[in-house]
Amino acid sequence: MSIDLHIRIEIVLMMARLESPSSVRRHFHRENMSDIPSEKTIKAIYDKFIETGSVHDRERSGRPSLMTTEKLDEIEEILSDNAMVSVRRVSQEVNLSKSTVHLAMRNVLGYKPYKMHLTQQLDDEDKDVRVVMAEALLPILDHENNDGLIFFSDEATFHISGMVHKHNCRIWARDNPHVTMEVSMNSPKVTSVSRALIANPKQEGIQLLFRHVHHEKAVGFGILSWSRLTLKSGRLAIMKDFYVDQSYRGQGIADLLIGECARYAREHGGLCLT
Numbered sequence: 001m002s003i004d005l006h007i008r009i010e011i012v013l014m015m016a017r018l019e020s021p022s023s024v025r026r027h028f029h030r031e032n033m034s035d036i037p038s039e040k041t042i043k044a045i046y047d048k049f050i051e052t053g054s055v056h057d058r059e060r061s062g063r064p065s066l067m068t069t070e071k072l073d074e075i076e077e078i079l080s081d082n083a084m085v086s087v088r089r090v091s092q093e094v095n096l097s098k099s100t101v102h103l104a105m106r107n108v109l110g111y112k113p114y115k116m117h118l119t120q121q122l123d124d125e126d127k128d129v130r131v132v133m134a135e136a137l138l139p140i141l142d143h144e145n146n147d148g149l150i151f152f153s154d155e156a157t158f159h160i161s162g163m164v165h166k167h168n169c170r171i172w173a174r175d176n177p178h179v180t181m182e183v184s185m186n187s188p189k190v191t192s193v194s195r196a197l198i199a200n201p202k203q204e205g206i207q208l209l210f211r212h213v214h215h216e217k218a219v220g221f222g223i224l225s226w227s228r229l230t231l232k233s234g235r236l237a238i239m240k241d242f243y244v245d246q247s248y249r250g251q252g253i254a255d256l257l258i259g260e261c262a263r264y265a266r267e268h269g270g271l272c273l274t
Contacts, residue, residue: 003037008045008055011037015046066096066105075104079111083171105172113170116179 014024028036037045049055074094078085081091091101105111154249 003041003045005055007037010044011042012049012055015042021046057098067100067108071096072108075101076109077111079105079172083173083177085172086170110174111172112174113172113174114176114179116171 004214006170011024014027015021018024018027021042025036025039045055048058052058071094077092078090087102088098090105091098094101150257171177
């Protein structure tokens with residue numbers, strides 16, 4: 001990590017007063033300093049100052065660095081044109097190694113990779129879908145054995161619109177740009193299955209509600225319940241309740257729901273009985 005000259009000077013002054021690298025680090029923490037040097041680095045800077053009377057780095061031997069001012073200007077221009085460019089692409093364009101470019105972007109130019117935040121786009125149709133889901137959950141809530149339920153939600157959606165995968169996307173900037181992208185859960189998709197995990201602390205069984213969405217309409221529900229019975233192959237999961245809209249029967253919705261329930265049971269070390 002390249003350390004600015006004024007930081008090096010402050011390290012020397014604080015070490016002369018506090019005589020402890022850990023105390024110097026705590027001082028920097030109180031000052032809300034970013035990228036605080038390690039205790040080892042602080043000690044090395046101070047020891048070198050005592051030895052040489054200078055806080056500058058020693059002259060380096062060996063081959064000169066390939067990172068020239070011209071290369072830095074090229075990288076700066078690339079990042080200015082496209083802040084979401086990958087380090088690998090930049091390294092290809094400037095004909096330098098990926099590690100060299102990455103160090104230059106972080107330590108010399110001062111760029112940092114930031115994630116974008118996705119916000120849910122809500123449409124009027126979403127309210128209808130929520131009502132349908134609530135109507136499916138009400139009978140479960142009213143059951144006498146379902147006292148003290150805890151609900152967790154999970155949704156697996158497969159889009160065909162090329163939606164940005166934010167886990168693989170970074171925005172290079174010196175300061176956080178706070179980028180948000182509004183996405184629609186109702187964008188064109190092949191299929192989407194919503195899950196509502198229903199955990200009851202008073203019972204061993206855990207129920208899982210699956211909702212299948214087809215062409216932006218909820219058309220089927222399935223209830224998967226963990227049995228207290230454990231087999232050699234794992235816990236037994238039973239498909240308790242099952243429903244498919246009459247107008248969509250015969251279109252494979254039932255098979256998709258059963259397959260999703262069976263897959264979930266396998267992933268969690270169980271066997272699904274339908």
